[in-house]
Amino acid sequence: MSGTGASRGLVLGAVAYDPKVVTIWDGFRAWLRGPGGLEFDYVLYSNYERQVEDLVAGRVDVAWNSPLAWVRARRLAAARGVILTPVTMRDSDRDLRSLVVTRADSPVRSLGDLNGRVVAVGAVDSPQATLLPLSLLRAAGLRVDGPRVDNRGDRGDVVVRRFDIGVGLHGDHVGGEREAARAMFAADPADRADAAFMIDSNLLLFAREGVLPPGSARVLAQTPPYDHCTMTAGPSADQAQTASLRELLLDMDYGDPDLRPLLDLEGLKQWLPPRLSGYDQLERAVDEAGFYDAEGGIRASDYRP
8 A cells, every 4th residue: 555645645543532533633634635735634543553553554644643652653663664754743742741649648758658559540551641650660669560569678569550441542531540630539548549640731630620629639759751642654655745744734823713723622832843752761661561562562461452
């Protein structure tokens, strides 16, 4: 299928993590095909794993990838001798952090204090609410991959309570993080978590929603900054059309009254050139967890997208 993109137009794959995805890409398609003059269409997927496989196989030309999807796409492509080309990313995709949050009245004052305690995480495939913050705990000397064993000295075990909501969506569904936050305030002490993981923007969202009452939570630790989604062109993408897509996206004006509602739905004010330096941290977390192998194979035994 390689090289067919020019004849049929550019086809983008996106994951339907929310009904608004249809509104977003219907609007972008109309703008790209109308004022932009680009022959463009899109298809929706129920999960990122199938989307990544189709991108590398040339069944779609471009994919709107989560950070975890980029990691797998890069590994699959390298193993198969396929070239991928990053196209663009949002201004909101750069320099994000995941937080380890605890109750304001908690005796936990450091990551080491989580030894023998319960941490609430998002879905198994969430970079921001599971993979990255668990890597942060490992770096602090805490074991997060085995059963709970108390009194292990300074290399303690952490009990991980996972909320597998929206599995296959790579954390784009906020439900797992929200339930993790709620677990810190569970009425039954047996169900209560000592800490929860979430991306920095969701700490503010959960405060506005009342999930985290005012003054009830504090940040215990945070990951180094990392990058989030990246748009990626695959082997079937026509180079000229890909360049046109890139330029059109970079030229989108937040002041345009037709585009602004779509950009707000997609969570950005400006498209930016891509960068790849912001994924090293996630690559390490994936290897530590044994989530994908070096060739992009799925190795997480309890992951079924």
